[in-house]
Amino acid sequence: MNYIIDKEWLLKNFKDPHVRIVDCSFSLADPKKGRQEYDQNHIPGASYFDLEKDLSGEIGEHGGRHPLPNLHEFIEKLEQAGINESTTVIAYDQGEGAFAARFWWLLQYLGNEKVFVLDGGFKGWNEGDYPVTSEVPAFNKAAFKPNINHDLLASMEEVRSVSDGQDSNKILIDSREERRYLGLEEPIDKKAGRIPGAINKPWFEGLDAGFYKPAEVQKQRFSGINPSNEIIVYCGSGVTAAPNYLALKAAGFEKVKLYLGSFSDWISYPENKIE
Incomplete structure (x- = not known):
């Protein structure tokens, strides 16, 4: 829809x-x-x-x-x-x-x-x-x-199981810009890097001057992802991941969750690894 x-x-x-x-x-x-x-x-x-x-x-x-x-x-x-x-x-x-x-x-x-x-x-x-x-x-x-609708929200524990490789049927998408994803810079959070195993799909690439790109373009953005897989999107604090969530739904992906706490929540647990 x-x-x-x-x-x-x-x-x-x-x-x-x-x-x-x-x-x-x-x-x-x-x-x-x-x-x-x-x-x-x-x-x-x-x-x-x-x-x-x-x-x-x-x-x-x-x-x-x-x-x-x-x-x-x-x-x-x-x-x-x-x-x-x-x-x-x-x-x-x-x-x-x-x-x-x-x-x-x-x-x-x-x-x-x-x-x-x-x-x-x-x-x-x-x-x-x-x-x-x-x-x-x-x-x-x-x-x-x-x-x-609890199916829309991913918990930290669920994200950890994906990151650890325990749940290979789920995909983690980091929605931040590439430099933050790579850990080259971190202007906001206390630690730099990403959740291990996450792929990078910057959220702003789904928009053009504030307008969402057509569904076919969104499908192309996420073409490497199997639609049968469950997708968990995150960013720094659960805000800029939301446009990616919306873009995924527009592209026809059904199984999408938001890790609301995102990277800023992930790093609040000392035992969580950072890539």
């Missing part, structure tokens, strides 16, 4: 009372920037979800730099935005792709399969000279009944 929506579809449907829009604008370099951009201008009807305040939990010894959020609090925020488990939801960011994909994955994990990512994000929307507003919407509170 294609979970990527174009701006023309959203332009026709953004006033539909059954559609909800979520702005996930964020900057890792300036955590306040996303909210400021939303307050200045956003797609009419869009609610704002912050990567660190809403889409991630508190950082602990394990779990990585952007751990799974408190699901009770996240669901409460969804309900306040008028979103339940069957609402059609369109998520976008400023065009980077990663933050909207993170939200998309979280809603999929909670059991909402009618969540999509806006291709090109807010940048693409603006290029179409489509309507924007600074008005913050208010909705009647919804009742979200989660149905957790």
Whole structure:
């Protein structure tokens, strides 16, 4: 199934009372920037979800730099935005792709399969000279009944079994840029390198100026992977792996999991090896 929506579809449907829009604008370099951009201008009807305040939990010894959020609090925020488990939801960011994909994955994990990512994000929307507003919407509170899809989330122990060669039917994909994958540089995490056995498919190679490349191109990117294998994607903290997850689904891969804690969680266990 294609979970990527174009701006023309959203332009026709953004006033539909059954559609909800979520702005996930964020900057890792300036955590306040996303909210400021939303307050200045956003797609009419869009609610704002912050990567660190809403889409991630508190950082602990394990779990990585952007751990799974408190699901009770996240669901409460969804309900306040008028979103339940069957609402059609369109998520976008400023065009980077990663933050909207993170939200998309979280809603999929909670059991909402009618969540999509806006291709090109807010940048693409603006290029179409489509309507924007600074008005913050208010909705009647919804009742979200989660149905957790555990098959979407890979645990550290599962990743370790793949890395150790105990589970040869699974593939590990490192979504970071090549220099970090090779351990030549590490600007964020305390250790450099990769999870042993992982192959490198940089997440940004699946996009072109914020727009996802066609499904046939995505299939070509992952052509060396057997579709019958289970795939586990990771990055530094589970954010930029999400666009790769989405690209794999668009390419027709069914068995895909996200290692949410990713490399920052992996290195929090001293016994885990680094390649």
